[in-house]
Amino acid sequence: MRTLLFSAVSFFVASTVAVAAPASKPAASASFAAHQTVTEKQATGLYDLSGLPQFTGKVAQFLPAPHGGVLGVVLTDGTQVLVSPDQGHTVAGLIKPGDTVSIQGLKACSLPLIRAFSLTSPRGRSMQDSFIVMPQQSPEMITGPDLVLHGDIWMPLYDLNGQVSGVILKDHTVIYLAPREATRLAAWLKAGQSIYAVGTGTSGELGIAIDAREIGPTAAQMVGVAVGNAPAPGPAPGSAGYDIIPGSE
Known part of the structure; x- marks a missing residue:
């Protein structure tokens, strides 16, 4: 009887150890992840990009x-x-x-x-890419010196949505336009054509770029353009037509 009881207890202990043993592996993995440095986590990235072209x-x-x-x-x-x-x-x-x-x-x-x-x-x-979208400054919050750029166009410039948003000149300078203005002035923005532009921007070792405020095929033919995402021109605030939605009259 004592032999039977000892055998049953031994079987129970052995079974418990056999079942519990695999559970230690995830714990070790979780412990490793918890002790990863910030640098290690950033290096691997949040998303697996291996499937991308x-x-x-x-x-x-x-x-x-x-x-x-x-x-x-x-x-x-x-x-x-x-x-x-x-x-x-x-x-x-x-x-x-x-x-x-x-x-x-x-x-x-x-x-x-x-x-x-x-x-x-x-x-x-x-x-x-961290896939975290940072807030962008509005055009009204940005100031800078006026720069005058002119030269032959190398190619149209695109934004992340595939819209034409300016031009790159053959001397590597860059002229930015709001996509709606680029569409309006498409005849002036073809590769090989000369272009003049004035606007605020930067000039440094990374390159020269402006947000065009005026642009044209020659210095004498420049026209004004809306900068960045500024709202289209309309009645001034406080005027009689400011609160009227076009087409609702």
């Missing part, structure tokens, strides 16, 4: 933003590689013109445009 190309120039930083790069074959605005500040420290870079992202169907989610330099350093 990969591209390579040689950098011809940065795409400087008109009020600081960069929005991406242009490759020597004319492909524009855009990153999210909150990641642009890392691009200039990661790569430089002349570098051959590796890109993971999505290519536009019919435009020379790649939306990059990861960039890797020839030195092995990488940038991965």
Whole structure:
């Protein structure tokens, strides 16, 4: 009887140990994740980008933003590689013109445009999109010196939505326009044509770029344009027509 009782207890203990043993593995994994440094977590990124198409190309120039930083790069074959605005500040420290870079992202169907989610330099350093959208300043909050740009157009400039948002000149300077203004002035924005523009912007080692306030095929033919996302011209606040919605009369 005592032998039977001892055998039953031994079987119960052995079974408990056998069942409980695998549970220690997830605990160890969770412990490792909990002790990862911030740098390690940022290096791996939040999302797995391995399924995205990969591209390579040689950098011809940065795409400087008109009020600081960069929005991406242009490759020597004319492909524009855009990153999210909150990641642009890392691009200039990661790569430089002349570098051959590796890109993971999505290519536009019919435009020379790649939306990059990861960039890797020839030195092995990488940038991965955090997918966090940072608030952008409105045009009214930005001031800067007036710059005058003129030269022959290399190509139209695109935004992340694939809309024409200005032009890149052959001397690598960049003129930004609101997409609706670029559509209105499309006849002036063709590759090879000369263009003049005046607006606020920046000039530095990353390049020259402006938000055009006036633009035209010659200095004598420039017209005024709405800057950035400013509302279209209309009745002044406080005037009789300010509170009237067009078409509702």
